[in-house]
Amino acid sequence: MIRIGIVGYGNLGRGVCLAAEKAKDIECVGVFTRRAPETVKPITGYKVYSVEDLAKFKSEIDVLVLCGGSATDLPATTANYIKDFNTVDSFDTHAKIPEYFAKLDKIAKENGTLGAISIGWDPGVFSMARLLFGAVLPDGKDYTFWGKGVSQGHSDAIRRIKGVRNAIQYTVPKESALEKVLSGSNPELSVRDKHARECFVVAEVGADKARIEKEIKEMPNYFADYDTTVHFISEEELKEKHSKLAHGGFVIRSGNTTEENSELLQLSLKLDSNPEFTGSVLIAFARAIFRLAQKGETGVKTAFDIPLKYLYTGDPDEAFKSLL
Amino acid sequence: MIRIGIVGYGNLGRGVCLAAEKAKDIECVGVFTRRAPETVKPITGYKVYSVEDLAKFKSEIDVLVLCGGSATDLPATTANYIKDFNTVDSFDTHAKIPEYFAKLDKIAKENGTLGAISIGWDPGVFSMARLLFGAVLPDGKDYTFWGKGVSQGHSDAIRRIKGVRNAIQYTVPKESALEKVLSGSNPELSVRDKHARECFVVAEVGADKARIEKEIKEMPNYFADYDTTVHFISEEELKEKHSKLAHGGFVIRSGNTTEENSELLQLSLKLDSNPEFTGSVLIAFARAIFRLAQKGETGVKTAFDIPLKYLYTGDPDEAFKSLL
Numbered sequence: 001m002i003r004i005g006i007v008g009y010g011n012l013g014r015g016v017c018l019a020a021e022k023a024k025d026i027e028c029v030g031v032f033t034r035r036a037p038e039t040v041k042p043i044t045g046y047k048v049y050s051v052e053d054l055a056k057f058k059s060e061i062d063v064l065v066l067c068g069g070s071a072t073d074l075p076a077t078t079a080n081y082i083k084d085f086n087t088v089d090s091f092d093t094h095a096k097i098p099e100y101f102a103k104l105d106k107i108a109k110e111n112g113t114l115g116a117i118s119i120g121w122d123p124g125v126f127s128m129a130r131l132l133f134g135a136v137l138p139d140g141k142d143y144t145f146w147g148k149g150v151s152q153g154h155s156d157a158i159r160r161i162k163g164v165r166n167a168i169q170y171t172v173p174k175e176s177a178l179e180k181v182l183s184g185s186n187p188e189l190s191v192r193d194k195h196a197r198e199c200f201v202v203a204e205v206g207a208d209k210a211r212i213e214k215e216i217k218e219m220p221n222y223f224a225d226y227d228t229t230v231h232f233i234s235e236e237e238l239k240e241k242h243s244k245l246a247h248g249g250f251v252i253r254s255g256n257t258t259e260e261n262s263e264l265l266q267l268s269l270k271l272d273s274n275p276e277f278t279g280s281v282l283i284a285f286a287r288a289i290f291r292l293a294q295k296g297e298t299g300v301k302t303a304f305d306i307p308l309k310y311l312y313t314g315d316p317d318e319a320f321k322s323l324l
Numbered sequence: 325m326i327r328i329g330i331v332g333y334g335n336l337g338r339g340v341c342l343a344a345e346k347a348k349d350i351e352c353v354g355v356f357t358r359r360a361p362e363t364v365k366p367i368t369g370y371k372v373y374s375v376e377d378l379a380k381f382k383s384e385i386d387v388l389v390l391c392g393g394s395a396t397d398l399p400a401t402t403a404n405y406i407k408d409f410n411t412v413d414s415f416d417t418h419a420k421i422p423e424y425f426a427k428l429d430k431i432a433k434e435n436g437t438l439g440a441i442s443i444g445w446d447p448g449v450f451s452m453a454r455l456l457f458g459a460v461l462p463d464g465k466d467y468t469f470w471g472k473g474v475s476q477g478h479s480d481a482i483r484r485i486k487g488v489r490n491a492i493q494y495t496v497p498k499e500s501a502l503e504k505v506l507s508g509s510n511p512e513l514s515v516r517d518k519h520a521r522e523c524f525v526v527a528e529v530g531a532d533k534a535r536i537e538k539e540i541k542e543m544p545n546y547f548a549d550y551d552t553t554v555h556f557i558s559e560e561e562l563k564e565k566h567s568k569l570a571h572g573g574f575v576i577r578s579g580n581t582t583e584e585n586s587e588l589l590q591l592s593l594k595l596d597s598n599p600e601f602t603g604s605v606l607i608a609f610a611r612a613i614f615r616l617a618q619k620g621e622t623g624v625k626t627a628f629d630i631p632l633k634y635l636y637t638g639d640p641d642e643a644f645k646s647l648l
Contacts, residue, residue, distance in 0.1 A: 097644065097645070101644065125456070127647055134647070136605050255604075257342055257346065257601065257603075258342055265592075267590070268592075269587070269589055270590075271587045272581075272587060273585040279581075287459070303632070304636075304647070305631050307630060308456060308627070309455070309628040313458065316628075320421065323628070324627070
């Protein structure tokens with residue numbers, strides 16, 4: 001059995017707990033939290049400890065699965081965890097990955113540990129598809145579509161507007177753009193062409209809804225470049241209809257092998273639960289990190305560095321006999 | 325530049341030539357044939373030599389791309405090539421892969437060479453999807469659909485029937501089965517449920533068409549377990565309408581993360597040219613084999629053993645900076 005520890009119990013930590021239950025070769029030593037341990041009750045009944053006590057578990061945990069956020073949590077804490085543990089995380093601030101990688105790789109090598117960073121579906125499974133598709137069809141173009149699903153960052157941005165009590169924002173891929181891409185015509189698509197943004201907003205009593213709608217639609221980077229729809233609803237309706245964590249998306253590459261012939265590759269995801277799926281990917285890579293650490297590897301890896309066989313639930317060197 | 329040699333110039337060899345042209349880091353030293361070299365004219369204008377002369381090119385070729393068939397050609401010849409060269413092949417007799425692997429792995433290790441076997445789309449890209457999807461969603465089921473596309477083996481089987489002059493057989497995935505799978509219901513599907521077989525047959529003058537149709541439909545393994553349709557057409561119509569090499573297919577896995585939540589992963593291919601796409605996959609793996617051989621690796625690898633970064637058209641260790 002591979003012994004894991006789970007750091008953090010938000011949506012993702014909960015997803016990792018559920019994924020650990022599904023994996024027959026994974027055993028969870030405990031969930032580690034910054035909150036008072038007695039206030040955290042994992043859905044799987046795992047034991048809960050304070051993160052302060054993690055050091056005591058150094059010899060009992062093979063891989064630590066880090067479930068903190070990418071904005072502040074992981075950049076501030078992973079360096080500390082990787083000194084003592086092999087780690088897997090879902091760091092997803094694309095632009096900062098090289099810096100995060102370099103810093104952790106150095107620490108891990110100095111301490112003889114191994115980490116996998118930026119594991120999930122994007123970055124993660126989608127990145128793997130982009131690399132594979134591009135290597136196979138160099139004379140082509142790839143497109144990534146996200147959704148329909150909630151974007152946490154965009155929802156937060158709406159919540160910061162004066163007079164907004166709560167909000168949920170869906171990223172919605174546009175059918176018209178998807179169709180063009182699937183036709184193999186390699187269209188030039190603007191940001192506005194690819195995705196629409198749909199917002200469900202609960203306003204404070206007496207707030208100026210017209211101003212809120214205008215502030216959302218004109219918000220630079222987040223909404224100004226998109227077709228944005230704003231619906232004002234009640235807190236009850238938001239809770240009832242918009243608390244699901246479904247998501248999905250597509251990576252599509254179409255490339256020419258000759259002037260006449262084009263080949264289309266597509267990976268698609270349709271997820272009832274974004275954090276439960278991301279947790280499942282983290283658990284598969286925790287397995288790979290355990291195996292590679294046993295072989296003496298140290299430093300930091302991404303999904304591009306790890307042979308697929310190490311993710312396999314059975315004997316890695318036998319995978320080709322049944323799955324090839 | 326990575327210097328390759330191409331052994332065999334049939335449909336696949338032609339596809340590899342075209343793929344080599346698209347890859348900016350690949351240079352083709354020549355096409356090697358068992359036919360009289362002057363009778364072979366590669367579409368890309370590459371030089372043609374007799375396979376008998378291959379030994380002379382030992383120091384000039386980094387990777388040999390083997391384009392022979394899996395039934396008799398590769399099993400009879402790869403062992404000989406891999407003594408002197410790094411190789412990539414598309415051996416696709418699933419049941420015989422372990423035996424083929426073991427034999428070549430031993431020879432390659434003894435001779436300090438490196439080979440990749442069973443590279444293409446199935447086995448190949450589809451196998452990679454099956455492994456990844458299954459590792460991430462262990463509580464699930466996967467389905468592979470092939471087509472619509474020509475099955476060479478089934479076409480050959482029809483051509484062996486008395487009174488048949490020529491024939492083309494299409495494997496067609498059934499929409500009804502695909503829909504059930506995409507709904508996430510994890511249906512039990514029989515062979516007949518998943519695919520239909522559509523045959524276009526040119527009969528000899530005066531042949532008994534009713535008997536031919538009966539023989540096709542009742543042929544064990546090939547047709548008896550399927551819904552099979554037989555159309556008799558002229559040689560001209562066959563040439564005109566059925567000489568395309570389009571193909572495609574789907575790998576779909578749906579798995580549960582909780583009792584209520586299911587997650588669906590799908591890889592799909594839509595190919596104008598099956599051999600040109602397979603050739604493109606072979607070229608991407610030739611690049612990986614070259615790089616791994618330079619690192620001193622020997623023996624035989626499958627798609628499961630090779631980190632994705634080695635397929636990347638740029639610097640493998642920089643791939644994560646732009647594609648993750």
